[in-house]
Amino acid sequence: MTKDLRSNALAEEYLAELGRAAAALPVNRREELLADVRSHIAVARAEAEVDDDTAITRIIGQLGDPEVIVAAALADLPAQRPPLSAGSWSMEIAAVVLLLVGGFLAGIGWVVGLVLLWSSRRWTVGDKLLGTLLIPGGLVVPALALGGALFASSESCSSESATVGQPEVMTCTGGGGVTPALGITLFALMVIVPILTAVHLIRRARPKG
């Protein structure tokens, strides 16, 4: 004999509460969960000796707090990870600092910065690529370039002065084969771009809220 499974206010109230709690779930998970729990209540009512509010209260009580059920469903979501803590972004700061100036520590510092950059969860892959490609070696590159330019120019100057009988050769900046204006622009870019990238990375990593 099939029992009369009238819609029950207590059950509907519970399912509505579960539905609200499950708002955080993807639509298909939410619908499956609600259908499963609705079916559970219907089956448990049909199998109960008496189908009254007392029985339904017991069934709902055993199902448990909707929040707890949804928490179990959320724990199963593939991409679900614990939220980033508001504080503690010291690793990200260390990463950016090392990317910028770690190159001066025999290059190792930059490599450590790179590892920190890629192991952080605060940056997207795009940010990480940017940090890797636009700060290769950090400020050590322009520093080396500057040193190289000075060295090359002083070298060329001394050689020019050593050349006897060639007074018309006056320029001594031709060491790298670039004009001064282009050299200064390149140098400025090599300094500014890593710093801008660093600022961008810091802004992206800053904890929100």
Place this chain on the structure above:
Amino acid sequence: MEPGDARKTMSQLRRGVLEYCVLALLRDRKRYGVELLRELGEVEAMVTSEGTIYPLLSRLRRDALVETTWQESSSGPPRRYYELTPSGARALDEFAAAWPGFNDAVLHFLTKNGEPT
């Protein structure tokens, strides 16, 4: 370690082990949710919130360890039956083979130095 950690660990352990208990209950025949919960409920402390079994069953289905069918019943509403798939049976066998050694290893450390558990 904070005092609440043991309870949290137990809750995670229970959840991890529970899915194999469910697979084990399906070893011989298919069962529906209320039926599974009735069996699990006979053992103390296995399931505290019955509703949490449904996200677990949903995951087992998505992982293709079980498959489901709706069946009409002579008494009351249709039931959603859960049935072990071949890969579900393999997962259960692997777990059943690994568990005793794991259990022994944990007991070995817990009871070391003659301390009571």
